[in-house]
Amino acid sequence: MEASGWSSSLSSGILLSLVAVVWTVLWNNLQGLQLQQFVSRHLSRHARRLAAIVDPYLTITIAEYDGGRMKRSDAYKEVQAYLQRATCAAGGGVRHLKAETAKDVDALVLSMGDNEEVADAFQGATVWWLAYSTPPREDNAPSYWGGGRAARADRRFYRLFFLDRDRDLVLREYLPHVRREGRAVMVKNRQRKLFTNLSGDGYDADGMWSESVWSHVVFEHPKTFATLAMDPAKKKEIMDDLDAFRNGKDYYARVGKAWKRGYLLYGPPGTGKSTMVAAMANHLDYDVYDIELTSVRTNTDLRKLFIETTSKSIIVIEDIDCSLELTGKRKNKNNNKKKANDDGDKKDGAAEPPPDETDTGGSKVTLSGVLNFIDGLWSACGGERIIVFTTNHVEKLDPALIRRGRMDKHIEMSYCCFEAFKLLAKVYLDVESHHLFDAVETLLREANMAPADVAENLTPKSASDDAESCLSGLVVELEKVLAKKEGKGKDAADQADDDEE
Numbered sequence: 001m002e003a004s005g006w007s008s009s010l011s012s013g014i015l016l017s018l019v020a021v022v023w024t025v026l027w028n029n030l031q032g033l034q035l036q037q038f039v040s041r042h043l044s045r046h047a048r049r050l051a052a053i054v055d056p057y058l059t060i061t062i063a064e065y066d067g068g069r070m071k072r073s074d075a076y077k078e079v080q081a082y083l084q085r086a087t088c089a090a091g092g093g094v095r096h097l098k099a100e101t102a103k104d105v106d107a108l109v110l111s112m113g114d115n116e117e118v119a120d121a122f123q124g125a126t127v128w129w130l131a132y133s134t135p136p137r138e139d140n141a142p143s144y145w146g147g148g149r150a151a152r153a154d155r156r157f158y159r160l161f162f163l164d165r166d167r168d169l170v171l172r173e174y175l176p177h178v179r180r181e182g183r184a185v186m187v188k189n190r191q192r193k194l195f196t197n198l199s200g201d202g203y204d205a206d207g208m209w210s211e212s213v214w215s216h217v218v219f220e221h222p223k224t225f226a227t228l229a230m231d232p233a234k235k236k237e238i239m240d241d242l243d244a245f246r247n248g249k250d251y252y253a254r255v256g257k258a259w260k261r262g263y264l265l266y267g268p269p270g271t272g273k274s275t276m277v278a279a280m281a282n283h284l285d286y287d288v289y290d291i292e293l294t295s296v297r298t299n300t301d302l303r304k305l306f307i308e309t310t311s312k313s314i315i316v317i318e319d320i321d322c323s324l325e326l327t328g329k330r331k332n333k334n335n336n337k338k339k340a341n342d343d344g345d346k347k348d349g350a351a352e353p354p355p356d357e358t359d360t361g362g363s364k365v366t367l368s369g370v371l372n373f374i375d376g377l378w379s380a381c382g383g384e385r386i387i388v389f390t391t392n393h394v395e396k397l398d399p400a401l402i403r404r405g406r407m408d409k410h411i412e413m414s415y416c417c418f419e420a421f422k423l424l425a426k427v428y429l430d431v432e433s434h435h436l437f438d439a440v441e442t443l444l445r446e447a448n449m450a451p452a453d454v455a456e457n458l459t460p461k462s463a464s465d466d467a468e469s470c471l472s473g474l475v476v477e478l479e480k481v482l483a484k485k486e487g488k489g490k491d492a493a494d495q496a497d498d499d500e501e
């Protein structure tokens with residue numbers, strides 16, 4: 001915030017009286033609501049200037065980005081939220097409103113458009129807020145974001161005008177009141193969001209220019225811990241760990257650690273790793289930032305992404321083994337598949353091509369960049385963040401990436417156990433016991449089936465499907481899995497015998 005004085009004093013009580021008389025006469029004689037609103041708007045706009053004639057006023061400017069434009073200013077966001085309320089209260093006083101969707105699907109959150117001005121009353125004093133923006137400065141392209149994404153966006157401000165005589169009231173009481181109220185409005189309107197990073201060129205999926213490095217949708221995943229099937233003791237341990245983290249602000253400050261925690265979720269496909277992230281977010285009431293590492297161009301871009309996340313959030317990198325090679329070179333999932341094919345070809349003597357820039361899609365994010373992202377100096381900015389990596393191949397990851405302190409808690413998401421099955425049966429079929437449960441329990445001890453496959457078998461496919469038919473179907477599928485496993489075991493044993501001979 002910056003404060004500057006502007007004054008033009010003219011002790012002309014006569015002029016003010018004249019204005020008051022003209023105003024009263026005009027007002028009493030105006031017919032029609034629209035005309036009254038029109039005059040009200042214009043007079044309120046000029047009232048501030050008139051007031052300044054007899055008493056100089058001061059201004060405070062609040063920029064959207066302060067401190068080098070790396071992060072949106074909290075004060076700006078709070079004022080914006082506060083003015084949403086003031087804007088609505090002002091009724092017809094503001095002509096150009098900006099609308100955003102609200103928590104309630106049918107409602108809109110309104111805020112002031114550019115160059116609009118709204119008056120606000122506080123403890124007998126009147127202040128005025130003006131919203132305005134200035135075009136980007138060509139000479140101000142910061143180097144930390146690929147040639148100046150932020151510099152290319154309009155610079156937005158709120159300017160507060162108040163009379164000199166109200167200086168103490170405004171600085172000591174009104175501004176803290178605005179920030180407090182703004183925060184309350186933000187909490188009330190808060191919709192949890194699922195963010196994804198934009199490609200480095202700054203355009204979102206619809207080809208629209210975006211000032212932020214993230215684009216988002218409202219986070220509406222229905223999965224909670226109550227419907228997540230896993231060993232109950234393990235689930236409780238995770239929930240307790242999350243609660244301890246959420247309530248651990250003082251603890252982290254006391255031991256001098258950044259308030260963040262890393263979770264590594266590993267296990268075969270369909271065991272609920274992505275689903276666990278949704279359950280964690282719903283449990284903690286946090287936003288989710290889902291980083292697509294293959295579209296991050298440089299380590300600097302990765303850092304910028306981190307800085308632009310808010311606190312109370314989960315930052316996820318899915319399939320980390322597919323996004324980052326252990327050497328620090330990058331490739332995506334498709335390239336992985338290609339490599340798998342190449343590996344097959346190698347048996348016939350074909351050489352595997354060395355990874356080059358085309359493999360990485362032009363991305364230069366390195367392993368050390370990711371390590372820094374997790375626990376470098378910048379990672380302490382803001383606090384209250386959870387970082388989650390998911391992988392099917394924990395053994396492929398560089399130990400440096402997942403050592404405790406970086407990934408504090410390693411959670412194995414395993415094949416469906418009987419306890420997990422019982423929860424799925426309750427959720428999908430609303431049954432807590434059944435004569436086929438014993439068969440399922442016995443089979444699950446031997447056959448490896450992911451919760452995703454168990455859930456699929458328990459999903460009724462037609463109106464005639466009931467608990468009996470779904471559970472019978474599951475038993476048949478489990479028997480097939482077991483037969484396949486035993487068949488493979490037998491083949492392997494035969495092969496070993498042949499080798500011995």
Ligand SMILES: Nc1ncnc2c1ncn2[C@@H]1O[C@H](COP(=O)(O)OP(=O)(O)OP(=O)(O)O)[C@@H](O)[C@H]1O
Nearest residue numbers: 227228229230268269270271272273274275451452
């Ligand atoms: N433990 C579970 N409890 C309840 N539902 C589950 C569980 N695991 C998987 N599912 C269901 O299976 C589907 C797939 O699960 P999910 O995407 O979380 O698996 P994943 O472990 O992330 O797999 P991948 O390794 O392929 O990414 C989800 O729609 C979810 O509803």
Ligand SMILES: [Mg+2]
Nearest residue numbers: 273274318390
């Ligand atoms: Mg997944």
